[in-house]
Amino acid sequence: MRIFVAGGTGVLGRPIVEALVDRGHEVVATSQRPEKFSVIEALGARPELMNGLDEATVRQAIGRAEPEVIVNQMTALSAPSRDYATWLAVTNRLRAEGTRTLMAAAREAGTRRVVAQSASFMTQPSGSGPTDEASPLYLDAPEPIRSHVQANTAAETLVLETPGIDGVVLRYGFFYGEGTAVGPDGEWATGVRSGAVPIVGEGTGQYPFVHVRDAVAATVTAVDRGSPGIYNIVDDEPAPQAEWLPYLADILHAPAPGRVSEAEAEEQIGVQAVYYGTQLRAASNAKAKAELGWTLEYPSWREGFRELFG
Template identity: 25%
Template sequence: MRVFVTGGSGFVGRRLISALKARGDEVRALARSDKSVETVRAMGAEPVSGDLDDAEALRRGMEGCDGVVHAAAHVKAWGSSEEFFRINVEGTQRVIDAARAAKVKVLVHVGTEAMFVGGKPIVQADETWTRPEKPLGLYPLTKGLADERVLAANGQDGLRTVVVRPRFIWGKGDLTLLPEMIEKVRTGQFRWIGGGRYLTSTCHVANVVEGILLAMDKGRGGQAYFLTDGSPVEFRAFVSQMMETAGVKAPQGELPYGVAKLVASVAETAWRVLPLKGEPPLHRSILRLIGEEVTVNDAKARAELGYVGHMTREAGFAEMRS
């Protein structure tokens, strides 16, 4: 196949390019900076200069391609509404439009369980769940809207669209989640919300890629699939192990959930009204994603795609130590 990737220089994108090349596919990847161009080229992909605002770059990159993987997104917890909608919603629509125009056969979109933040607790969520009427935060809102647009585009101009929704992506090469946690530890800001002894689903980056490739080859059009490493684990124990792979001892400090919720609410209000520089120290949407149980059911991916999740947590930790 010839595959076009957005977000190719990112955590998931780099691993995806390697896997596509390993199975003999030609890969093109959108690159919005000189550094991104160098990164995707080093991974063996052909860089296509541009970003999600550039319809012409998307069209040019997808020309002659069989498949598209849309992994790029604005993943910040705080920012302007304009930026979130421009990248996550309008950018996704431009990807859909370009794929239709290029007569691409399949589009796989990397979604997230975060789209359900603002509704009931995300406990054993499956693909029958619908988005809450009032998502909590711009990231959940815009990623949910993007998810809907991708699924709604199935069948248009012969395009098959599939969404994968991994929960808590981790592994070697993570430049965001673990580094941010470690920085909070080093600056004395890290606390276990409510003790941290609740369950969480996780999905190693290699398993995310496994799910993407299976979705591309076997996914039913207009369908979404959750992806995980298997059975949920205790959040505190899992994050502590991740920190240990970087030589960082997890702290013992805790913050009651009720206090954290109050801090997040007051902080968000202050940052919106005043406004203050930077971003609030805690967000309500983040609190819902890492301060309480978040578990999802990937039985559909296992049954329909043959998804296994070959990378075990033990092997993932060993890889991070190497």
């Protein structure tokens, strides 16, 4: 099968390319940096130069590849920023503008299926129990959360409603593993080691984590399995901030995390710190398990964290 991976050198893109090649697929993977081509070639794929916000390069790359399936993993999240809105700005454009161009090019190229990245942590904070793929999204959230939710929603609509293409949206949880923010050299782990990541309020926000390897397995499975639609790709055990932060600190032999009030968190970090730390609801992975036949190597972040940092 000819598969086109948009964003083939990122934390998730690179192992996806490797896994698809290992399965015997003919893979074309993109980067907007020519110096990354050797990475793609070493994985056994063919590199293509593509800027997801440049319509001409998107149409040219997809037109040359004529892929049966496109896996869209384009983001701009690798470089951390202290300003949340600035950090998300290019990714928001890639979701909305980039996806529009990609889906149009996919239709022109005769692509039959598109598997695209989204996020599971953007649901309304009201309600009880785990959310699922039909739960209301936080479309009226305060900025900068609102812009990110709206960009993801726009991308999801394009993927699911483009005529002639089976669209699959994977709403990933918070990644952890090598190369991620929650990895040995990642921003979160570094912050926990230094005592700079506090628990917000009561720390009741239920983080949906997923190990990179499990996210890759779900993505590769979705290439040729599962009905079109949305799937939460999260592990089995929601992680309250008041539990996972001290747990990680203990593994890292770091100081116990401090606490800040919601008002202090909003002033010092931003409204997203309050949403994630106190309001985020758990997400269910039941649909992905049932319809994709997805099984997790790391059902719980507890065992995953311990293996990763142990």
